[in-house]
């Protein structure tokens with residue numbers, strides 16, 4: 001099917017959850033995507049942080065090929081080697097003790113929330129005073145299922161689905177005093193993204209993260225770090241929390257873990273894991289043989305190719321290039337982020353929308369988050385020449401937007 005037919009069919013057949021950009025991608029190789037006419041696009045978004053090894057990586061192809069010939073699915077009623085082999089790697093990388101496998105980010109987060117509530121129930125049964133309240137941060141994003149949406153701040157994502165999970169309260173981002181004021185023995189979980197993604201690429205401060213750890217340690221509440229977007233190397237460490245020197249009780253991984261194959265993981269401490277016993281939580285598909293084999297291939301490739309180092313180096317270069325660009329354009333407000341999770345805030349939403357559209361015309365894929373922020377989540381295999389290409393193009397687009405903005409309206413009309 002070609003783009004126009006796809007659009008007509010989808011408009012009639014699909015539930016209207018997405019406002020898609022009118023391009024149909026049919027192939028990919030490395031850092032490039034190909035549309036139905038064979039045009040190549042530089043992919044600086046990697047399917048919202050998923051295709052960490054780029055497109056068509058031979059290690060992923062080999063894992064899919066090999067595992068699909070052996071065994072695709074068994075359910076969680078039986079053993080297969082994949083979960084244990086993947087859990088060995090993930091626990092070593094994250095410093096946490098146990099893993100629950102699922103199929104997506106929101107499911108991993110849901111597992112974390114359920115664990116927090118179950119752990120509080122367990123502790124109460126053991127005589128500890130621990131309530132059921134959950135603290136999350138303003139501008140947070142944790143997913144689209146009911147629990148995840150309940151801890152997600154944006155009204156547009158929550159409002160129509162109310163009533164949501166009870167007992168969730170939002171703390172002002174990075175505001176230690178607000179956290180201290182809202183924290184008590186009634187709280188069973190403090191939730192945060194070490195680097196807020198959908199919220200506009202905002203790393204949480206060391207002081208705030210440390211305060212959340214200190215307070216939760218005082219009562220036994222769990223500290224949940226959502227690393228679905230920031231984890232698995234994206235910021236130059238396996239988990240962004242490692243840059244803060246803080247170990248949470250629970251973390252969640254998904255997006256890049258399967259390099260394009262859906263898989264999520266909730267990791268927790270031995271202590272927190274006491275709260276779940278057989279039958280309390282589960283999934284049919286989670287941690288299936290195919291997804292595990294691919295995730296193992298992603299991790300082993302990252303280790304073999306020393307990609308964490310590469311992410312740190314290319315991320316630093318990208319950040320510096322964006323900063324010099326921002327210094328030359330008054331419409332660029334700030335550059336933020338870590339590793340290859342970067343954002344450039346522009347002065348207004350219309351301009352950000354315009355820039356994303358012009359970048360796409362120039363065949364470079366980025367997106368806009370939090371209205372005004374240009375977001376870059378490129379594949380980890382990105383090279384300097386791709387960054388140069390993107391920054392040069394951005395420079396040209398911002399320059400011509402500034403020129404257009406300075407022209408009198410009548411002249412702008414004449415140029416339109």
Ligand SMILES: Cc1ncc(COP(=O)(O)O)c(C=O)c1O
Pocket residue numbers: 048104105106107109141142143144193197198226227228229230254255
């Ligand atoms: C921090 C964070 N948590 C959770 C999610 C939800 O993940 P998924 O879309 O795989 O359910 C996302 C997705 O963007 C995310 O960025």
